[in-house]
Amino acid sequence: IPPSRPGAGQDVGRSCILVSIGGKNVMLDCGMHMGFNDDRRFPDFSYITRNGRLTDFLDCVIISHFHLDHCGALPYFSEMVGYDGPIYMTHPTQAICPILLEDYRKIAVDKKGEANFFTSQMIKDCMKKVVAVHLHQTVQVDDELEIKAYYAGHVLGAAMFQIKVGSESVVYTGDYNMTPDRHLGAAWIDKCRPNLLITESTYATTIRDSKRCRERDFLKKVHEAVERGGKVLIPVFALGRAQELCILLETFWERMNLKAPIYFSTGLTEKANHYYKLFITWTNQKIRKTFVQRNMFEFKHIKAFDRAFADNPGPMVVFATPGMLHAGQSLQIFRKWAGNEKNMVIMPGYCVQGTVGHKILSGQRKLEMEGRQVLEVKMQVEYMSFSAHADAKGIMQLVGQAEPENVLLVHGEAKKMEFLKQKIEQEFRVNCYMPANGETVTLPTSPSIPVGISLGLLKREMAQGLLPDAKKPRLLHGTLIMKDSNFRLVSSEQALKELGLAEHQLRFTCRVHLHDPRKEQETALRVYSHLKSVLKDHCVQHLPDGSVTVESILIQAAAHSEDPGTKVLLVSWTYQDEELGSYLTSLLKKGLPQAAS
Amino acid sequence: ALCDFVSLSCRYQDFHAFDLSGATRVLEWIGDKGVCVAGYESRKKNEILHLILPLRLSVKENQGLFPERDFKVCHGGFSDTPVFDLKHVPDTRLLVTSGLPGCNLHVWQVTEDSDVIRAVSSIAMQEAEEGLWPRVAIFSSTAPGVLHGARLRSLKVVDLESQKTTYSSGIGDNEELSSLQVLDADTFAFCCASGRLGLVDIRQKWAPSENVSPGPGSAGGRWCAEVACRRGGPGPSIASLGSDGQLCLLDPRDLCHPVSAVRCSVSAPSPDPELLRVTWAPGLDNCLAVSGFDGTVQVYDATSWDRTGGQVEPLFTHRGHIFLEDGQRDTVPLLTTHTWHPHKPRTLLSAASDASLHVWDWVERHAAC
Numbered sequence: 001i002p003p004s005r006p007g008a009g010q011d012v013g014r015s016c017i018l019v020s021i022g023g024k025n026v027m028l029d030c031g032m033h034m035g036f037n038d039d040r041r042f043p044d045f046s047y048i049t050r051n052g053r054l055t056d057f058l059d060c061v062i063i064s065h066f067h068l069d070h071c072g073a074l075p076y077f078s079e080m081v082g083y084d085g086p087i088y089m090t091h092p093t094q095a096i097c098p099i100l101l102e103d104y105r106k107i108a109v110d111k112k113g114e115a116n117f118f119t120s121q122m123i124k125d126c127m128k129k130v131v132a133v134h135l136h137q138t139v140q141v142d143d144e145l146e147i148k149a150y151y152a153g154h155v156l157g158a159a160m161f162q163i164k165v166g167s168e169s170v171v172y173t174g175d176y177n178m179t180p181d182r183h184l185g186a187a188w189i190d191k192c193r194p195n196l197l198i199t200e201s202t203y204a205t206t207i208r209d210s211k212r213c214r215e216r217d218f219l220k221k222v223h224e225a226v227e228r229g230g231k232v233l234i235p236v237f238a239l240g241r242a243q244e245l246c247i248l249l250e251t252f253w254e255r256m257n258l259k260a261p262i263y264f265s266t267g268l269t270e271k272a273n274h275y276y277k278l279f280i281t282w283t284n285q286k287i288r289k290t291f292v293q294r295n296m297f298e299f300k301h302i303k304a305f306d307r308a309f310a311d312n313p314g315p316m317v318v319f320a321t322p323g324m325l326h327a328g329q330s331l332q333i334f335r336k337w338a339g340n341e342k343n344m345v346i347m348p349g350y351c352v353q354g355t356v357g358h359k360i361l362s363g364q365r366k367l368e369m370e371g372r373q374v375l376e377v378k379m380q381v382e383y384m385s386f387s388a389h390a391d392a393k394g395i396m397q398l399v400g401q402a403e404p405e406n407v408l409l410v411h412g413e414a415k416k417m418e419f420l421k422q423k424i425e426q427e428f429r430v431n432c433y434m435p436a437n438g439e440t441v442t443l444p445t446s447p448s449i450p451v452g453i454s455l456g457l458l459k460r461e462m463a464q465g466l467l468p469d470a471k472k473p474r475l476l477h478g479t480l481i482m483k484d485s486n487f488r489l490v491s492s493e494q495a496l497k498e499l500g501l502a503e504h505q506l507r508f509t510c511r512v513h514l515h516d517p518r519k520e521q522e523t524a525l526r527v528y529s530h531l532k533s534v535l536k537d538h539c540v541q542h543l544p545d546g547s548v549t550v551e552s553i554l555i556q557a558a559a560h561s562e563d564p565g566t567k568v569l570l571v572s573w574t575y576q577d578e579e580l581g582s583y584l585t586s587l588l589k590k591g592l593p594q595a596a597s
Numbered sequence: 598a599l600c601d602f603v604s605l606s607c608r609y610q611d612f613h614a615f616d617l618s619g620a621t622r623v624l625e626w627i628g629d630k631g632v633c634v635a636g637y638e639s640r641k642k643n644e645i646l647h648l649i650l651p652l653r654l655s656v657k658e659n660q661g662l663f664p665e666r667d668f669k670v671c672h673g674g675f676s677d678t679p680v681f682d683l684k685h686v687p688d689t690r691l692l693v694t695s696g697l698p699g700c701n702l703h704v705w706q707v708t709e710d711s712d713v714i715r716a717v718s719s720i721a722m723q724e725a726e727e728g729l730w731p732r733v734a735i736f737s738s739t740a741p742g743v744l745h746g747a748r749l750r751s752l753k754v755v756d757l758e759s760q761k762t763t764y765s766s767g768i769g770d771n772e773e774l775s776s777l778q779v780l781d782a783d784t785f786a787f788c789c790a791s792g793r794l795g796l797v798d799i800r801q802k803w804a805p806s807e808n809v810s811p812g813p814g815s816a817g818g819r820w821c822a823e824v825a826c827r828r829g830g831p832g833p834s835i836a837s838l839g840s841d842g843q844l845c846l847l848d849p850r851d852l853c854h855p856v857s858a859v860r861c862s863v864s865a866p867s868p869d870p871e872l873l874r875v876t877w878a879p880g881l882d883n884c885l886a887v888s889g890f891d892g893t894v895q896v897y898d899a900t901s902w903d904r905t906g907g908q909v910e911p912l913f914t915h916r917g918h919i920f921l922e923d924g925q926r927d928t929v930p931l932l933t934t935h936t937w938h939p940h941k942p943r944t945l946l947s948a949a950s951d952a953s954l955h956v957w958d959w960v961e962r963h964a965a966c
Contacts, residue, residue: 205712207648207954209666210614217612217666361662385664392670393618418711419673426642426675 015070015411016043017172017198022165024145027061028172028198032072042073045081054083060141063089064174065158066096068104068352075101075118075126086141087130090149092157092279094132098123100237107326107354135159135281153177153187154388156275156282162192167447169194171402175411176200178394181211182244183283187390189402195445197404200411203389204420214386218245219252221346221382226260226315230342230379235330235357237323241348241386243283246302249317253301260315263305265329310336323348326355335375343379348386392420399428406443407432451480454490506575512588513560516567521546523567524557526592531555534587538580553581555588611944613651613956614917615668619644620952622872623683624936625692627707630655631671632936632946633692634954635680643680645694645714647672647707654941654956668954672707674714681730681871686757687737691717693757695733699747700725702733704757720760724751732777734785736799744785748773752787754799764799775821775871786835788822790870794837794852808852819870824849825877833857833899836877836885840870843906844887846899857902859909863890872933880942884912888932892919894947896959913959918949 014031033041045054061083063071074097077083089097101123108114118126133139138148144166149159153176160173171194176187225232236242242264249262305318310333320330325347334356337343351357359367360381367375390398399407407424409417409432421432435441457478468474479495481488496503516523528542531550541549548555553573560566569588573581619636626632630650636643649671653663681696692705692714702720720743722731729747736742736754742763746752749772754764776788786796787805795805818840825834833846833856842863845855867873867890878884883899895911902909918930930951938944943958 203667205670206667207615207617207670209651209668210616213612213614214666220607221661363659363662380661382661383664385666391667393616396618416671416712418713419670422675422713423644423673 014041014043014073015064015174015200016073017410019163019170019172019198021163021170022144022168024059024141024165025057026145026163027058028161029064029070029174030061030072030074030077031067031069032076033069042076045077054081055085058083058085059145060085060147061087062147062161062163062172063087063093063097064152064161064172065090065155066093066100067155067175068100070174071097072101072104075122078126078129079118079122084129087126088133088139088141088147088161089130090157090159090282091132091134092275092282093159094127094130095275095279096157098127103322103324103326104352107324107352133159150189151185151187151282153180153184156184156279160187160189162189162194167449168445170196170198171404173197173199173398175202176390176394176398177388178390178397179211179388181386181388182247183241184388185283187398189398191401191403193403193405195404196406196408196443197399197402198408198410199395199398200389201395201409201417201420202411203391204395204409205416206391207393208389208391214384215248218346218384218386219248221344221384222249222317223252223256223258225342225344225380226258226317228342229315230340230344231315231337232317232343233330233333233337233345234317234319234348235323235325235334235345236319236321236348242319244386245348246299246319250299250301258301260317261309262299262302262317263309263319264302265305265318265320307332324351324355324357325360326352326357331356335369338375338377338379341378341380344382345379346382346384348384350387392423395420396424396427399424399430403428404430405445406430408441409434449487451487451489453478454488454494456494457489457491460491507572508575508578508581509570509572510581510585512569512571512585514567514569514588514592515565516592517565518567520557520559520567523569524548524555527555527557527569527588530592531584531587550584551577551580553577553584555584608913608960610958610960611654611956612917613654613666615954615956617646617948617952617954620933620950621948621954622681622933624934624946624948625683625685626936626939627685629939633683633685634948635676635683635694637679637681637696639679639697643676643678645674645676645680645683645692645705646670647714650956654938654944670712672712672714674705674716676703676716678703682733684733684735686735686741689741691741691757693720693733693735693743695731695745697730698725698727699730702731702743702745718760720745720755722747722751724748729773732774734777734779736779736782736785738782744777744779746774746777749787749789766797766803768803775819776823778822778824780824786822786824788820788837790819792818792820792837792839794822794835794847796849796852806849806852808847818843818866819873821870821873821875823875823877826879827877832883834877836875838873838875838887840867840873842866842890844875844885844897844909846902855904857899858904858906859902860906861887861890861895861897862908862910863895865890869931872931874932874934876935876937878937878942879939880937886935886937886945888935888947890932892916892930892932892949894932894935894945896945915945915947915955915957915959917955917957918947918951918953 014033015029016031017028019026102120108117133149135149135151138146140146146164148162152158152160152174158174160171160176163170178186180186222232318333320333322328322330325331325334347357347361351361356367360377361383365377369375407430417434421434424432433441461476478489479492481495524546528548532540535550538550556570558568560568571585619638621634622637623635624632631647633647635645649669651666653660656663679696680694683692683694685692690707694703700722703716704718705714706717707714731745731747734744736744741757742754743757744754749766749770750768752766753762756763772789772791772793774787775790778786780786783800784796784798788794795807797805820837820839822835822837833848835847835849837845842861844859844861846857847855873889876886885897885899886894888894894915896913898912930949933948933950935945935947946956948954
């Protein structure tokens with residue numbers, strides 16, 4: 001299986017992996033690099049196939065989750081480069097992707113005036129090619145290729161995918177998280193033993209601070225701002241993390257008996273409710289319970305926001321969209337509150353270049369807004385990372401769960417993964433690869449081919465009397481018939497019958513010369529006694545016509561035509577008794593024991 | 598549970614909690630941004646890790662713009678034997694480790710072009726005894742020397758490169774060592790398990806300035822000690838800690854008469870006296886940290902201590918290791934080691950037997966919460 005890698009090799013930025021398995025070609029993720037403004041942000045697809053259409057070359061595209069570094073280049077890829085085949089993703093990803101793509105498009109084109117970019121219509125056309133899948137549902141892409149999604153945690157709708165062709169399989173993790181958080185569970189996979197596990201390793205070389213300490217930090221910051229009479233703005237993207245932060249604040253407010261109001265902008269509540277109803281199975285138990293008991297935005301301390309509230313005096317906390325402060329309500333509120341140093345803005349995630357969010361996170365304190373207006377930012381700016389990724393410990397856990405034969409690390413940094421590679425190789429006795437961008441890794445596999453054995457043959461083997469032993473392979477004689485992708489093992493007779501062939505009998509004869517002046521009948525008798533005593537496990541018989549049989553082997557004694565002192569033993573056996581026949585021959589050649597006179 | 602944690606942790610400014618893959622008994626600084634930890638399990642491979650502190654703990658301004666709260670594993674290596682002590686050789690990329698069995702010290706290199714810590718050589722111990730492991734301290738100079746020994750009589754300095762012995766105690770005294778510390782280019786301090794302390798000048802034949810053994814008021818028990826690194830300054834600079842909770846502060850000029858003697862606020866003697874640790878705060882006057890009795894680290898202010906041996910109350914007790922532990926275990930974790938941040942005055946790192954590693958500082962008591 002050679003997975004070659006247009007992106008996601010040893011630099012954090014964009015994910016795009018190509019896997020060839022069992023003659024099928026699958027593209028895993030299609031991300032854009034957040035750090036570049038030009039074409040370098042998109043993976044280089046030209047090297048996948050120099051001539052020929054992508055649609056013919058690729059059997060499918062799989063998108064793991066809605067983050068832009070995993071799906072940001074999808075419309076460019078399908079509509080501008082050209083791909084018309086199926087694109088697989090989970091239902092939440094299908095719903096949320098276009099929102100983020102459109103947001104991103106707006107920023108790139110409207111804010112930064114970029115030219116060579118995908119349009120809104122392209123996003124729509126791209127999404128028409130999407131086939132949504134459920135967790136643990138085996139999806140047949142064609143009659144040989146099947147895929148299955150597993151829960152990955154990380155963000156709503158994120159999945160790890162198993163890709164299977166015949167007995168060969170690859171598991172691609174996308175981004176995942178092994179510790180549950182407040183609104184998502186932990187990633188989980190069964191012991192599927194893939195030939196290859198491709199795992200993200202962005203945080204492979206980190207040891208993550210505990211969730212409690214992160215949450216404590218967040219609550220402490222909010223509390224401090226509110227205690228000094230300040231206003232706290234938390235720009236969020238519609239779903240997921242926002243719910244988690246709300247639950248946190250609500251619990252904290254209740255416990256500490258705080259009075260300052262908390263608001264959630266209406267745009268968020270409508271969308272969030274809608275999506276959560278659809279995707280409730282993707283969140284964890286706790287959220288599901290709150291949802292069942294009450295509408296999730298009927299928090300005791302969290303109310304719907306009205307834009308007029310932004311001018312109210314006194315402390316408050318507001319969750320507003322969009323998440324990068326690039327437009328809309330969150331930007332409006334920001335402009336009102338930025339000038340007061342008692343206020344605080346908490347950015348819960350990465351902001352794309354060109355947005356106000358990105359600028360203030362880079363430390364900029366003077367911002368140029370429309371109409372040449374300069375906004376001085378005196379409010380406290382806090383960057384908090386709530387993203388859930390697997391660290392070194394998490395990766396080891398997942399490898400332990402899936403039990404792959406080989407591991408491939410992507411999304412991490414070049415020289416900084418040698419130790420992890422050794423750790424994985426030692427602990428699990430597997431090979432571990434860390435390819436760079438554009439590098440191809442080829443893995444030899446030994447596929448096991450299942451063969452059906454005919455009942456007749458099986459019965460015959462059982463009749464031999466020896467009990468089957470799981471640890472010892474047993475030699476079996478049969479005929480392998482390969483027909484119509486079907487493998488059968490049948491007895492030779494059945495094979496001959498099916499093929500309409502006549503069976504040939506093969507018989508060997510060997511002459512052994514013995515010095516024995518007596519009559520041939522006596523020689524035969526001597527042979528009989530000798531073999532009877534030596535071959536205790538076999539059936540040795542002396543027939544009335546003077547010949548000796550050992551199983552089905554026939555031995556006849558005859559006088560030598562020229563030398564009366566020599567007898568000639570004719571040893572004759574069928575092909576099936578080759579082994580015994582040879583043995584008997586060499587035994588007889590050694591001569592007979594002297595008879596007692 | 599979250600809010601109890603939050604309200605309790607109002608007493609902290611920074612608080613980071615990590616889970617290592619294996620518990621560590623060592624916390625050795627490399628520069629002021631990285632620490633080394635190492636596993637001490639006897640039946641499996643142990644990891645030696647060089648960790649870089651979260652960036653936000655090192656920046657002076659704009660802390661809020663640094664979201665990363667994680668330790669970065671900068672380098673890692675594997676040890677087949679448990680590591681009980683680890684020392685960095687200053688101005689080099691070398692580490693020296695010691696553990697059981699005590700027949701070798703191991704030298705490691707933190708490689709430059711990859712993230713691997715690899716074994717370079719071993720220093721064989723001439724007298725190795727079952728169950729004992731040599732303490733280690735480094736004389737750093739252009740030709741670094743490794744001071745080591747399990748007993749006073751086996752104290753030696755070995756040149757790291759040539760492995761030639763450059764100093765020997767040359768005495769027959771059998772007393773078991775518990776701490777060794779290099780003070781400058783020519784002097785080191787030792788503390789025996791009995792409480793006997795000494796300062797040795799390696800330019801002379803063995804003639805240390807010593808106290809009377811055992812320590813005052815102790816009837817057995819096991820002792821360890823630490824000398825403060827600050828230059829000069831008033832007040833005692835040697836702290837000696839006993840497994841029953843006794844703490845003595847001494848002036849190096851008169852080791853026989855402690856400046857103060859108190860009893861720490863502990864409910865029982867240390868269950869594993871080899872884990873006892875007492876350290877001086879590099880950035881605060883008269884401030885000490887103590888661990889090894891239970892799952893806590895206690896910070897004491899020694900100003901106005903006397904010699905009566907009475908119990909003293911800590912300035913602050915870090916209970917995080919007990920508070921944050923899983924709840925699935927039967928045993929409460931035991932603190933294995935702690936260390937102070939070189940220049941953030943109230944920041945400490947602490948590690949416990951459940952593989953937890955904390956970075957924390959504390960807020961003065963009067964802060965509102």
